[in-house]
Amino acid sequence: MSTARPYHVVLYGASGFTGRQTAQYFDQHAGAIRWAIAGRNHHKLKQVQATLSTPVDILIADSHDQEALDTIAEKTQVILNTAGPFALHGDAIVDACVRKQTHYVDITGETPWVKSLIQRYHAKAAADGTRIIPFCGFDSVPSDLGTYLLVQFMQQELGVSCRQVKAYFQASGGLNGGTLASAQNLVQSGQATQMATPFLLNPLETSHPLPEESQDPQWPQYDRVLGTWIAPFFMGPVNTRVVRRSSALYDQWQEPYGPNFTYQEYLKFDGPFAGLSAMGITLGTGLFALALSQQWAWSLFQHYLPQPGNGPSEQVMDTGWFRCELIGSSADGQYVKGLIQNQGDPGNQSTVKFLCESALCLALDAENLPGQHRGGVLTPATGLGDCLAHRLRQVQTIIEFAPYQPAAKQTHHLS
Numbered sequence: 001m002s003t004a005r006p007y008h009v010v011l012y013g014a015s016g017f018t019g020r021q022t023a024q025y026f027d028q029h030a031g032a033i034r035w036a037i038a039g040r041n042h043h044k045l046k047q048v049q050a051t052l053s054t055p056v057d058i059l060i061a062d063s064h065d066q067e068a069l070d071t072i073a074e075k076t077q078v079i080l081n082t083a084g085p086f087a088l089h090g091d092a093i094v095d096a097c098v099r100k101q102t103h104y105v106d107i108t109g110e111t112p113w114v115k116s117l118i119q120r121y122h123a124k125a126a127a128d129g130t131r132i133i134p135f136c137g138f139d140s141v142p143s144d145l146g147t148y149l150l151v152q153f154m155q156q157e158l159g160v161s162c163r164q165v166k167a168y169f170q171a172s173g174g175l176n177g178g179t180l181a182s183a184q185n186l187v188q189s190g191q192a193t194q195m196a197t198p199f200l201l202n203p204l205e206t207s208h209p210l211p212e213e214s215q216d217p218q219w220p221q222y223d224r225v226l227g228t229w230i231a232p233f234f235m236g237p238v239n240t241r242v243v244r245r246s247s248a249l250y251d252q253w254q255e256p257y258g259p260n261f262t263y264q265e266y267l268k269f270d271g272p273f274a275g276l277s278a279m280g281i282t283l284g285t286g287l288f289a290l291a292l293s294q295q296w297a298w299s300l301f302q303h304y305l306p307q308p309g310n311g312p313s314e315q316v317m318d319t320g321w322f323r324c325e326l327i328g329s330s331a332d333g334q335y336v337k338g339l340i341q342n343q344g345d346p347g348n349q350s351t352v353k354f355l356c357e358s359a360l361c362l363a364l365d366a367e368n369l370p371g372q373h374r375g376g377v378l379t380p381a382t383g384l385g386d387c388l389a390h391r392l393r394q395v396q397t398i399i400e401f402a403p404y405q406p407a408a409k410q411t412h413h414l415s
Contacts, residue, residue, distance in 0.1 A: 005074070005075055005076055005077055006034060006075045006076070007034045007035055007036050007057075007075055007076040007077070008033040008034050008035055008076065008077050008078065008363040008364065009026070009030075009033065009034075009035045009036075009076060009077070009078045009079075009080055009359050009360070009363050010035065010036045010037075010038050010059060010072055010075070010076040010078070010079050010080070011023055011026065011035065011036070011037050011038065011080050011082070012038045012039060012061075012063075012072070012079055012080065012081045012082070012083055012093060013038075013039055013081060013082040013083030013084075013089075014037035014038060014039055014045060014048050014082070015037075015039050015041055015044035015045050015047070015048050016039075016082055016083060016308070016309055017308075017309050017310060017311040017348075018082040018107065018311075018348065018351065018352065019037075019039070019048070019082040019083070020048055020051075021348060021349070021352045022080065022082055022352050022355060022356060023037055023048050023051075023052060023056075024051070024052075025352050025353065025356045026054075026356060027051075027052045027053055027054050029356065029395065030054075030356075030360065033360070033363060033364065035056060036056055036057040036058065036059050036075075036076070037049065037056055037057075037058055037059070038058070038059040038060070038061060038072055039060070039061075039083070040060065040061065040062040040063065042058065042060055045058045045060075046058065059072050059075075063083055063088075063089035063090070063092060063093060064089075064092055065092070066092050066095070066096065069092050069093055069095075069096040070096045070099070070100060072096070073093075073096035073097050073099075073100035073102040074100050074102075076102060077102065077103060077362065077363050078102065078103045078104070078105065078359050078362045078363045079093060079096075079097055079102055079103075079104050079105075080105050080106070080355060080356070080359040081093055081104065081105070081106040082106070082107060082355070084107075084108065084110075084179075085110065086106060086108040086110050086113050086134075087110050087112070087113040090106065090108070090113065094117055094121060094132060095121075097130065097132060098121045098124055098125050098128075098130060098132065101128050101129075101130045102130065103130060103131045103132075103133075103362040103363075104130075104131070104132045104133065105133045105134075105136045105355060105358045105359050105362065106133075106134050106135075106136060106355075107135075107136060107137030107139070107351055107355050108134045108135065108139075109135070109137075109139040109140075109179075109235065109238040111194070111195055111200050111201060111237070111238055111241050111242075112194040112195065112200070114134045114135070114201060114377065115194065115200055115201060117132065117134070117377050118201065118377045121377055122376045122377040123376075125375045125376045125377060126374075126375045126376035127375070128375055129373045129374065129375040130375045130376075131362060131369075131374065131375055131376070131378055131383045132375075132376065132377045132378065133358065133362075133377075133378050133379065133380060133383040133384065134377070135238075135242050135379060135380060136354055136355045136358040136359075136380055136384075137347075137350075137351035137352075137354055137355055138235075138322070138346040138347055138350050138351045138354065139235055139238050139239060139242075139351075140235075140238060140239040140242040140243070140379070140380065141354040141358075141380050141388070142167070142169075142322070142324040142340045143167055143239035143240070143242065143243055143265060143324070144239070144242045144243050144246055144379050144380045144381045145340070145380050145381055145384070145385075145388060145389060146167065146324055146326045146338055146340045146399075147165045147167070147243050147246070147247075147257075147263060147326060147328075147381065148246060148381035148385060149338065149386075149389055149399065149401060150162070150165060150326050150328045150336055150338040150401055151165070151257045151258070151328065152386075153336055153338070153401040154328055154330060154334070154336050157336075157403075158330070158334055158336070158403065160330040160331075160332060160334055161256070161257070161258030161259065161330060161331070162257050162258040162261060162328050162329070162330060163258050163259070163260070163261065163262075163329055163330050163331045164213070164261070164262045164263070164328065164329050165243075165261075165262075165263050165326055165327070165328045165329075166263070166264050166265065166266065166326070166327050167239075167263075167264075167265035167266070167324055167325070167326045167327075168223075168226065168230060168265070168266050168267070168268035168324070168325045168326075168327070169233050169235075169265065169266070169267055169268065169322065169323070169324050170267070170268050170269075170270075170322065170323045171320075171321065171322035171323070171346045172319070172320050172321055172322075172345075173312065173316065173317070173320030173321075173322070173345035173346050173347055173348065174311065174312030174313075174316045174317070174320070174345060174347070174348070175311070175312070175347060179347060195237045195238070195241075196216075196237070197241075198214045198215060198216070198240065198241070198244070199214070199241070199244055199248075200241045201241045201242065201244065201245035202244055202245055202248045203245075203248055203249070203252065206248040206251065206252070213262040213264070214240070214244070214262055214263070214264070216232065216236055216237055216240070216264075217230075217231075217232040217236070217264060217266060218232060219231075219232070219282065220275065220278035220279050220282055221266075221278075222275070223266075223268075224406075225327060225406040226268065226325075226327075226406075228268060228269060228270055228274050229268075229269045229274040229275045229277070229278040230266040230267060230268050230269065230278065231266060231267045231269065231278035231279075231281050231282045232266065232267070232282060232285070233265050233266050233267045234267075234285045236264070236265045236266070239265055240263055240264060240265060242379050242380075243263045243379075243381075244263060245379055245382075246379045246380075246381040246382050247261050247263070249376075249378070249379070249382045250381075250382065253371070258330070258331075259331070267281060268325065269281075311348060312345060312348060316345060317344060317345040317348050317349050318344065318345075318349075319345075320343075320344055320345030320346060320348070320349065320350075321341070321342065321343050321344065321345075321346070322341065322342060322346040322350060323339070323340075323341045324339070324340045324341070325337065325338070325339055326338035326339075326340075327404065327406070334403070335403065335404040335405065335406055336401055336402070336403055336404055337401070337402060337403075337404035338399075338400070338401040339398060339399070339400050339401075340397065340398065340399050341397070341398040342396075342397045342398070343396070353392070353395060353397070354380075354388075354392070357388060357391040357392055357395065358380065358384055358388055360391065361384050361387045361388050361391060362384075365387050365391075368386070368387040368390070369383070369384065369385070369387050370382065370383070370384070370385035370386065370387070
């Protein structure tokens with residue numbers, strides 16, 4: 001890729017709810033880099049431009065206009081894409097990036113769409129050293145980057161390989177209309193059925209270790225390692241597939257996480273009513289998934305939910321937060337505990353921070369990226385690794401790891 005291109009980064013979809021936040025983040029944090037905003041509606045992009053203190057260019061391209069997208073891809077080192085649902089609006093953008101050897105990041109959680117990208121583009125992008133990196137938001141940076149860093153800590157500090165990682169999430173925030181639209185499209189297009197496959201994103205030639213320890217949790221449990229109740233995490237069917245792809249790719253590159261490595265994740269609950277909360281959230285998540293799958297039910301509920309282009313209030317986003325605890329264990333019984341924590345609504349402010357810093361890694365820190373000539377349809381852990389961790393620490397994201405001694409090592413299911 002030529003470093004003489006006019007822009008370091010182009011933000012595509014800059015007039016949407018997440019796109020507007022992304023433009024504001026770049027305006028405040030991007031420094032002297034050359035960047036532009038892009039999308040299909042010039043009037044809305046002008047409105048975004050007017051809110052910025054930095055002069056930025058506007059580039060116009062519909063998400064299905066291949067020629068216009070090719071022109072944008074030729075002008076920048078990185079395209080940052082916030083225009084979802086990505087299965088409807090992302091194909092031509094990724095296609096342009098692969099052919100023009102332009103790096104790419106987005107915030108999708110649409111694993112079936114990414115599976116199709118792997119099938120179509122991984123080989124060429126890998127051969128050219130082009131990094132196509134979906135999942136650079138709350139889905140799935142804490143899970144994927146956190147697991148990678150924990151494995152590195154275990155290998156480098158304790159001298160052992162990792163056998164298993166479990167992640168436990170706590171969070172507060174709101175939904176935006178774009179996320180809901182992506183979820184609705186997954187269900188209505190029939191692609192959601194693919195998400196049940198635990199190794200959906202793995203290379204076809206890789207083995208699948210211990211399937212019983214790679215299934216999605218279905219019920220609340222009392223976790224004696226943590227001493228509290230846990231429940232299935234509704235984003236687990238996305239995040240776990242991403243982590244498993246990272247592990248499989250590192251296996252291929254002769255840098256394995258560990259023999260028969262497994263990963264699962266949960267929601268964590270504290271306090272005297274933790275069990276009731278775990279059961280209530282599990283039931284509520286199931287009912288929401290059912291509503292998504294039934295058109296009549298969705299038509300009743302959708303009017304009370306954010307529409308595309310809208311999302312939580314500034315107050316909700318400012319007071320939101322998330323906490324991801326990761327517990328890793330080795331075959332000989334050693335444990336490491338990790339923590340990734342950020343202030344700000346996870347689906348919006350944290351997502352924007354992760355996405356923008358991912359793009360800046362690709363644009364400015366090529367010498368610090370894992371694998372000097374690495375390319376393909378990658379993950380945050382395989383495409384960004386320690387470079388992203390360093391950048392996130394610089395913008396007040398807590399990332400820390402230490403040896404850990406659990407109080408007990410048994411988990412009992414709710415009876």
